[in-house]
Amino acid sequence: MPSSYSYSVILEPQEGGGFTVLVPALPEVVTEGDSEQEALANAEEAIRAVLAYRRDQGRAPPSDAHPEIRHVTVAA
Template structure:
């Protein structure tokens, strides 16, 4: 699987303090934060890599992408 690139949808939410929280619905518990949008995305990439690395070491299956319904009631859409 080393030459396979996994892709996951991330959900980004702006915090009241102006920072961002990012979650990965396909990877339960995979959450990260950043002061800026760019930092939050960089941090979640690292969190995803760590999640997958631990799953492999434990012999657990690597989760695949799942569809998540978009709740646009708070998205300003």
């Protein structure tokens, strides 16, 4: 039976519509979708692919990263 892994994702709305998804614990995962649901489904698929690749390379799945969002204001 396969193991389950849970990863934090960053869901970023795009100006022209749709969403980009980043997975801090798996920097190789950057995906997108036209809707939040599609973007998250694409992220799940990409996470599975990266974990399979890591397993095939003999690398353990990483622990989840816990991103913290901060705002920085700059004068330009």
